[in-house]
Amino acid sequence: MTDAVKPNVETTLVNLTIDNVPVSVPKGTLVVDAAKRIGIDIPVFCYHPKLEPVGMCRMCLVDIGLPAVNRETGKVETDKQGRPVINFGRALQTGCTVEVAEGMVVVGYTEKVQKARQDVLEFLLTSHPLDCPICDKGGECPLQNLTMAHGRSDSRFIFDEKIKLAKHVPLGEMIFLDRERCIQCARCTRFQDEIADDPVIGFEARGRSLQIVTYSEPGFDSIWSGNTTDICPVGALTTTDFRFGARPWELQASASLCTHCPVGCNTTLNTRREAKAGGEMVVKRVMPRQNEEVNEIWLCDKGRFAHHYAAKDDGRLTGPLVRRDGKLVAATWEKALALVAEKFEGAGKGLVTLAGGKLTNEDLYNLAGLAKARGGKALLDSRMAGGDLTAQVGLSTGSNLADLGKGDAALVVACDLEEEAPLWWLRVKQAAERGATVIVANPRRTKLERHAAFTLRYEYGHEAALVTALVGSFSPKRADLPAAVQALIRDKDVKDAGQAIAGAKDLIVFYGSEGTGLAESAALARACANLLIGTGHIGRPNNGLVAVWDKANAQGGWDMGLRPSADLAADLGAAKAAYIVAADPAGDSPALAEAVKAAGFVVVQDIRLSATAELADVVLPAAAFTERDGTFTSGERRVQRLHPAVPAYAGLRGDFAVTAQIAARLGVAQEKRLATGVFNQIAASVPAYAGLTSAALSEVREQWPVIGRGDVYYGGTTYDNKQGLGVQLPVSGDSPALTFEQPAEPAKFKGLKAVPVTRLYDRGTTVTPSAVLHPRLPGAFIALSVEDADKMKIEPGQKVQATLNGVTVEVEAHIDNSLAQGVVLAPRSFGLAIEGPCEITVKK
Amino acid sequence: MANVIGSIAALMNGMWTVLKQGLEGPVTVQYPEVKRPVHRRFKGRHFLRRYENGLERCIGCSLCAAACPADAIFVEASENTDDKRYSPGERYASTYEINMLRCIFCGYCEDACPTQAIVLGDNYEMSFTDRSQAIYTREMLLDPAAPDARPTPQKVAPGSFDRSIPDMKDPD
C-alpha cells in the first residue's frame, strides 16, 4: 500500500500543438485546459475546470487533427518536407470533451472556427434578453465578454419574437433565478450534484422550455447555493444579499478571511461607498478568493452571507461605555482606559482574561502577554482541547487535502464535518472520490457517511474509547483496556477500519466536538494523537491531527499560550477583574452569566453590545475584522492574513491595540500601532512561528485551475489570489511519546442524556445580525431518538420544554432515527445551557 | 487736395456707421427678466424623464456614472415591487446624485443611457453658495409627473411592468 502512486498525479506527458504553439501536458488533460495552460483561450460556457465535461453549449468548438498513421507500418506518415500529415475531422469538435493525444494539432484561429463561435453566440442570444444594464452580472459576464470578442455586430433575430419567461423566480430565499437569462449550461445543477452532493436543483421539460427548478422544500436547500452564482456564466442566478447592490466595476476588492470556522477560507470583500449608509464604505458582498490548498474556489453560504455582524449599523459600539449609577454611559477613551488600568492594577494576580476564538493572533498574543505579565489567567473561550497536540502532531508544511487519494485514509471522529467545517467536508468527500479511504466515526448519521468506506458507531462518551479501539485493533492485545474499548475492538468494522488506517500511506485525523465537553475532548485528542503516533503518521506532509475547532482561531489561541478553562464559571466568578474580549459567556449560558455578575470588575471588549457587555463595568469597542489587519491560524495550521476593507469608526482600533493601551498604563510594553509589529514579535517569540514574515504570508504561486484573468468564463467570478496563500506551520521537532491514558467511562444520568452538537446555522452573535440568513436559521430545537419520542408521544415539530442545567427553554422537537435511545441532541449557540454532556428533562 | 477729399470721405463713412448703429436697437437684454433662447443642441442642466404613465425612465443601471469622465454622477439601485413601483422592470435608482461642480456638461451620460432617462436640458442657471448645494439629488432632477399621470411610487397590477426596457424595437 505504501508504494501506491497518487492517482491524480499523472506523469506521462503528451506533446501537441495548439494554434501553432507546441505544448506538453499530462496525459488525460482536456484540450481547453491544455490551451489555458499556455494562455490560449478557448471560449466556454458549460465547461468548468472543477466539473465533469458535458460538451453541451458547443462554444468550445475547435478544429482538431491527428497525425495520419500508416496502417501497415504503424508509423506516422510525413509529407515531402518531412512534416507529419495531419488528418482533421470533418466536423469541429468540442475542446472541452476531447483529451489530448500525441501529435494532436488544435486550431482555433481559422475562419471556420471563428464562424462556429459566432454562430453559437448568435443562437444563445436569440433567447437571451438585452437587459445587461440592470443585470448584476453585467460587467463580469462571460456571455457579455464573449459576445464582444466573438459575436456578430448585427442581430438577425426579430426582437418581438424573443421568448418571454419569468424574470424573478426565487429558487430559495437566498438565490433568485431569471429564466430568460439562463443559457441552460447546467453548471449550477452539476455543481450541486457533483461537488456539493446536494442535487436539490435540476432541469425540467425540454427544448426551449428547459428550465431550472428546485426539488427541495424549502427551495434550493443547500449550504453551497451561493457558489452557483459565481460559476453561472450569465446573470441567471443572483443572490438576495447582493441583488442590485452595485455594478461590478464600482466595487473595490480587498483580501480577507472568513472568521466563522477553523477552515479559514480566503475571501475577497467587495466594498463601495454608499449614500444609504451616510457616505460610509460598505461591504457589499463576500466572494471566495482562490486558494487551492484551503477552499479551492468555493465558499459556504455562512461565509458568504453572514458578514453583516461586522457592518456599521446601529448595533455597533462606537465609543467606550462606563457604568455610572448602574447604567452604561459614554465615556472618553482616556477616562475609560484609566479606570480599567486602575482596577486591573488593584486586581493584581486576580486578573482573568477571556479571549474569543475569532480574534487574530496579534490580539491573542497581546492579551496573553498582559495576563502573563500581571500573573493572571489567560483563558480561551473554547470547549475543545488538544491545541498542544496539534502543535506536535498536526498537519505540517506542504499538506494539502487535495493530495489525499488512493492508498490514503482520513478518519473523521465525533464531528459532523459539513456542519462544523463545510469546506473540509467538501475536500474529504473529494478525497474519497479520488480513492482515499474515509472512515466516519459518529454516534449518529452524518452526511459524510455517503462517501465513507467505514461507518463506525459508538455510544456518546466513548469517542476516545473508539479511537483507542482502532489503535488496539492492530497493536498487541492489552488486557488492561476498559471493557468499552474491548467491546469495540471485537467489532468487525472497527477491526477492518483499523487495518485500513494502519496500512494507509497518508493519514489525516479530524476530531470535532460532537457530544464532547472539554474533558471528553482532551481524552479524544490524546487518543487521536496516539493513533497517529502508533501508526507512524506524523511529521510528514499530509499526515497528522486536525482539530475541527469550535472557533475560527482556536489554534492561534493555543499557540499564543491561551488555554480553555476547565471550569469557566468558577474562574470568572473568582476573578477580581475580568477582561473579556470578543466572547459572550453570559449569552452562551445562564450559569456563566451568574459568574460574570459575581466577578469583581468586568471589562468587555467587543464590536457589539453582547449579553456579557450589558453586565460589564466598562465596555470597550473594537474594530471589526473587516476594518483591520491581522493573522489567523487555521485548523490545518496555516497562518493567513486579512487586510482592512473599510475604515473603522473614528478612534476604533484592533483589539491588540486596545489591550496594548491598557498594558501601557500598567507598565507593560506592548506593540500598539501595527498588527504586523505584533506579528513580528510573535515570529520572534513563539517557536512554531519562528521566522515567519508578513512577506512570506503574501507569497503567491500560480494555481491550477487558472481563474480570474479577466476571462470570467473559464472559472467564474471567484477572485484570483494575489494577496497570499499563507504559510503552513511546521510541526514541532520533538517526537511525542505514545501515552496511554485509560479513557474514562462516560457519566451516567438517570434520565435523558443531552449531548452538545454544532450546527452551521446557529443563533450566535455572528450569525443573527445577517438578515439574509434568517429564513434558513432554525429556532431552538432538540433532537430525540425515535424510541424516546414514541415513549413521550412527541411528534416531530412539536414544541416542548427542555430543562438543562436548571434552565428551561421552549424548543422544537426533532426526531433523528439514527440516534440511540436515551440520547438527546442539544445544539450549541441556540440559547440552551449546554457545554458538555449533561442531563436533560423534556416536558410537553 | 485729393488728400482732403479722401479724409472727408473717410470721416463721412465713419459718421455713417455711427448713425447706422445708432438707429439699430440695443443688443443687450435685460437678464434675468429677458432670456436669450439657447441653441438646439445646447447642453444644460440634467433632467430625469418619466414615461407617459408617470413611471421613471431611470432603471438605476449606473451606466451614466460609468461613462462620466468627471466622475460627477453617483447612483444606487434598489428593487421595485408591484406595490411600490418607481420604474418598469426590477431595478430603479434609489439614489441619484449629480455634482454640478464636477459636471463638464459633455452629455456622455445622455449617450450611455439605455432608456433615454437622463437628458441635458436648456437650463444653465445654476449658482451655489455652498458646495453641498451643487449636488443635485434624484428628487431635484426628476421631471414632475404629467398632470394625468400618477407620481412614483405607484401601486400597479402584478406583472404589468416586468421589463426594464419596455419600448425597445427591433434594432434594424
Place this chain on the structure above:
Amino acid sequence: MSTVKGSHILLRHRDNPALSTFEGYIKDGGFKTWKQVVTRMTPEAVVNEVFDSGLRGRGGAGFPTGLKWRFIDKNNWPHYVVVNADESEPGTFKDREIMESNPWQFLEGVMLTAYAVNANVAYIYLRGEFWMLAAELDKQIARLRKEKLLGMKLFGTDYELELHTHLGAGAYICGEETALLESLEGKLGQPRLRPPFPPSFGLYGKPTIVNNVETLANVPLIIEKGAKWYRKFGTEKSPGTKIFSLSGRVAKPGNYELPLGTTYGDLIMTHGGGIPEGRKIKAIMSAGASSTLIVADDKALATPMDYESVPALGAQLGSASIIVIDETVDLKWLVDKTVHFFNHESCGKCTPCREGTYWMNNITQRILHGEAEQKDVDLLKDVAMNMKGKCLCALGEFATEAVVSSIERFPKDFKIKAGAKTIAGELKVMHD
C-alpha cells in the same frame, strides 16, 4: 420449422395470423431455436452467425449488428440488452406492427440477443403512447415465464434471463440510444456524449447492447435457418428484408416487407399503387421527418433502396419510412411541419438545436403566414446551415435536413410572391 412465404420474414403473421398467439407460434416451431441455443450453442457462436448474416441495424444508422455485439466490453459486468421500441419518427410504424401481430418472434429475438451478449436482463423501452402494447407484452412475458422459457436455470442450464418493459414519457429524443438509456435510468432524457458508446458504457455505466425492434425480430430466423439462407434476400452489402413504412400521397399506404434493394419506383408505383387521382409525384422523404427530400425524378425512382445506393441521392435510408409527396403539396407547409416537430422535440441540451429549432420555427411560421420576405428564406437556410455539424447528437442535424434540401432542390416553392399575403388559403387541400 418456421414457415416463410415470399419475402415475409418479419411480417409472417400476414400469411399465418395464428402466429400472434403463443400456441400458434409454438405450432410453427417457435422457441425451438431458443431451447437449441441455450442448451447447445455458445454465445460466441450466436454472435458469429448474426455477424455472418450481415444483418444491419434497422433503427436508422445501419450499423452491422454482429459487429456491435462483438464490441461489448467483456471485462465489465453485468451486461444489459435494451430494445429500442421508442418508435417516434414521423412516418414510421413498422415496430408497432411487429410487436402487435408477431410478438413472439420479436421476444425470441430479444432473448437470443441477451444470450449472445451474456446479459441476464433485457429491457424493452417503449414510447409512452404504446402503453397498451406494453400491457400486452407484459402478459406475454409472464406467459413465457410460466412456460419456463424465461427465468432461472433455463432448460437445466445455469443461464437465467428476465425481460422487462419500460414506458417512456413521450419524448422523441429518447429514440436516440444514449438518451434512451438516461431515460431508462430515471433521468431527464438527454443524449450523452459519445464516445464512450453503449457497448462499453451503457445502462448504469455497464456494457449495453441497444437494438431496434425490427433488427432483433430478424434474429430467430437467422439462427434457425442460418446466415447463408438470410443472405439470399437483399443485396450483397445490405442483406435481408426490410419493412418499408409507406405513407403520404399514395393509393395504398402501409407496411411492406421487401428485400433490401427494391427500387423506390417498385415500392411506390407497384406495391403502393401509385399516386391517386393521376397526380404527379414530386418528392420523396426517405426516412421520415428527419430525412432530406429527394427529387422524385426517374433516376430516383430507379434507385434501389439499400444502405449504399440511397446516400448517392444525397439522402439516407434511415428507418425506411417513405413519405410520398405529390405535386399539389407546397413544401413551405411541409418544412414548417418538420421544423415545428423538431422544435417541439429538441431536448434542449445543446445550444444550436435548442435555439436553432426555435428560431427556424419562427421563420417558417412567418413564411407560411405570408409575413416573410425572400431574405427570410435565405435566413432560414443560413440558420439551418449554422446548426449543421455543431450539435451534440444527430437530432439537431436531422432538424436541418428537410429545410436545407427543400430550399436547395425545390427553389420554386420558396419564391415569395410579392403581395401574397397568406398561403393558408392555397393549402386547404392539406387539411383534408
